[in-house]
Amino acid sequence: xxFAPQKPSSAQNIALTNSTVSSEAIISNTTLTADFGIVxxxxxxxxxxxxxxxxxxxxxxxxxxSFLDAMxxxxxxxxxxxxxxxxxxxxxxxxxxxxxWEIGDTLGMTRKRLKRALIIIWEGLIIGKQHVQxxxxxxxxxxxxxxxxxxxxxxxxxxDSVESGTAEIEVSKExx
Numbered sequence: 010x011x012f013a014p015q016k017p018s019s020a021q022n023i024a025l026t027n028s029t030v031s032s033e034a035i036i037s038n039t040t041l042t043a044d045f046g047i048v049x050x051x052x053x054x055x056x057x058x059x060x061x062x063x064x065x066x067x068x069x070x071x072x073x074x075s076f077l078d079a080m081x082x083x084x085x086x087x088x089x090x091x092x093x094x095x096x097x098x099x100x101x102x103x104x105x106x107x108x109x110w111e112i113g114d115t116l117g118m119t120r121k122r123l124k125r126a127l128i129i130i131w132e133g134l135i136i137g138k139q140h141v142q143x144x145x146x147x148x149x150x151x152x153x154x155x156x157x158x159x160x161x162x163x164x165x166x167x168x169d170s171v172e173s174g175t176a177e178i179e180v181s182k183e184x185x
Contacts, residue, residue, distance in 0.1 A: 055156045063148040067167045071100035072146050075107040088121035109163035117160040
């Protein structure tokens with residue numbers, strides 16, 4: 010199967026690679042451990058995910074359980090339901106939140122595309138399936154595009170604890 014990576018704008022100044030993951034999504038970035046790039050879905054080449062890692066390390070079990078919660082939230086809806094947002098998919102520890110929201114053309118943001126994006130991000134970027142890219146257990150932001158127009162965005166965010174001076178988060182954990 011031959012797939013061509015999406016061409017970046019000249020402002021992005023990134024070199025293209027033609028690597029595939031098990032879902033056969035194409036990852037375009039500067040190196041195998043790039044902090045940003047674009048993933049194109051081969052099942053729907055007009056659907057792409059641009060991403061940027063933030064460098065904040067997160068425990069593997071926290072990322073896994075936040076993805077599991079996100080998939081559980083999405084699974085309760087029909088694939089073609091529009092309004093695909095996840096306000097807060099939480100990790101088991103409560104320290105990590107995965108959230109998504111719609112932007113732009115909300116008709117394109119279906120639950121099916123959201124689930125597909127989560128699978129591609131998990132397999133291609135987080136766990137680095139098939140050694141295309143090493144595992145990256147850290148926070149990130151991502152933007153979902155259809156035919157070059159943004160339809161959604163999201164983030165995986167780790168909340169700091171008291172050691173970073175965010176005592177309010179610790180207090181909210183105690184109230185649970």
